[in-house]
Amino acid sequence: MTQGELFCVSCGNPPPLTEERLCESCFRARNHLSEFPERIQQTRCPxxxxxxxxxxxxxxxxxxLMQHRAMEALTVHPDADNLDLKLHAELIDDRTSRLTIEIKGYIQEFEFEDQHEAxxxxxxxxxxxCTRKAGAYFxxxxxxxxxxxxxxxDEVKELxxxxxxxxxxxxxDPMFFITKEGPVTGGWDLQLGSKAMARMWGRKLVNAHGGQTKETSTTVGHKDGVDITRLTLLYRKPAYGMGDVIKFRKRFWRVDSWQKDGPILLAMDRYERTGATWRDLEKCIVMSQQKDHYVVDILRRDDSAVEILDPNDFSVxxxxxxxDIGTDDTKVRICLIEGEWTCMPRTRGEQGGNGDGN
Ligand SMILES: [Zn+2]
Ligand SMILES: [Zn+2]
Known part of the structure; x- marks a missing residue:
């Protein structure tokens, strides 16, 4: 077969012809670079x-969002390449936008160019x-x-x-919402959109404040043969906080850090750290909360004693x-225990500085 015998299969025109043996105008009539609807709908929750x-x-x-909507609605010829696309979005009112698209590209050796508006x-x-919130779902x-x-x-507020x-x-997460909340005797209750949300928060509370969570599940209905359950997650914040002085097994300790099973305690009277469980400490007594502690200047010292000014009456x-007081320490942390000012060793969190600040 020689060149002279080829012709467009559609209209009979002579070459040049495409692979499918079409002349350019027939190829263009059969191939479109892109399609775009005149109207696009989207849904928004009011x-x-x-x-x-x-x-x-x-x-x-x-x-x-405009980009996403345009790309969703735009169809491009599967063989197109070297695409060049310009999108313009014009806000008409709160519910309406005008999307304008200019698109260029090649199909085989022919350059195409389209303009659309939707x-x-x-x-x-x-x-x-919102449906669930409105239905008081939790x-x-x-x-x-x-x-x-x-x-x-103020504890409730902080938590x-x-x-x-x-x-x-x-x-x-669409299920992370609060349906209802409010004070109850001794604490605060919340109804939450998802169990995952409750558990995630529970873990955060334990990490920040120690203590434990306790889960109970109740069946509230059945759907398609499966129990629908509701989770109750109880978080008990320990009576003591980090840095507090507590009495435990007849000695005084500072709460040094949290671990999974309970706090690490730092002895007040000699260098000693020990782990305790949350359960062990249920009956401990808080002698002094960290918020009531003072960091004061050391006026004089010898091997076993320091002189300070009483923060209450400024007497020495x-x-x-x-x-753990070193020779270069200039300040010491003190608290009142049973009416007496007492020096405290530094917890892990207070080490590294001279105890200044908090
Ligand atoms: Zn033709
Ligand atoms: Zn909504």
Whole structure:
């Protein structure tokens, strides 16, 4: 077969011809670089303003969302390459944007160029989270308590704030919401959207304040032969906090650090660290809380004693020195135990400096 015998299979034109033996105009008539609809719909939850994106409600900044919507709606010829795409989004009103696309590219050796315009319209659809919130849905009850006493208001506030921090710092999860919360005798209760949320928070509380969580599960219904359960997660904040002085087994100790099973205690009277379980310490007595401690200047010292000014009446007191005081220490941490000022050894968290600050 010679060149002279080839012709366009569609219209009979002579070469040049494509691989499919079409002339350029027939090839262009049969191939389109891109297609774009005139109208695009998207769904937004009217309550939380999240958008339905790839089957899930979530957030995206406006430019990214426009890009995403355009790419979803745009179809490009499978053989196209060297694409060059320009997108322009113009906000018309809260529910409507105009998307304009200019696209260039090659199919085989021919350059194509298209321009499209679409109206992106937003309709309402309540997301699952808001539906559940509205229906007072919850999967978990979180109970904040203290061991052996009431939780103080500022303790509740501090514990509660850690939930806001957790929500702000964890990836957006539609089930991480609070259905209801409020004070109860001795503490604070919350109904939470998911068990995972309760457990995650429980772990954070234990890490920050020690203590333990206790889980109980109740069956609240059945669906498709499966029990639907609700989790109750009780967090008991220990009566003592990091740095506090406690009485345990007839000696005084400072709470040095947390471990999984209980705190590490630092003896007040001689250098000694020991581990205790949360259970061991349920009956301990808090002698002095860290917030009531003072860091004061050492006025004079000898081998076993330091002189300081009493923070309450500014008279000079002589106290027996803490065993970890070094010759270059200028300050010492003191607390009142049973009415007497007492020097304290430094916990792990206080080491490294001269005990200044907190
Ligand atoms: Zn032709
Ligand atoms: Zn919503």
């Amino acid at each position: 309550k939380c303003e999240m958008f339905l994106i790839d089957g899930r409600f979530g957030r995206m900044n406006h430019d990214e 109206l992106l319209q937003t309709s309402n659809g309540v997301c699952q989270t 999967e978990a009850v979180m109970q904040l308590r203290s061991a052996g006493r009431r939780l103080e208001d 509660r704030m850690s939930l806001d921090e957790m929500l702000a710092n964890s990836p957006e 007191r002589t106290l027996s020195s803490a065993y």
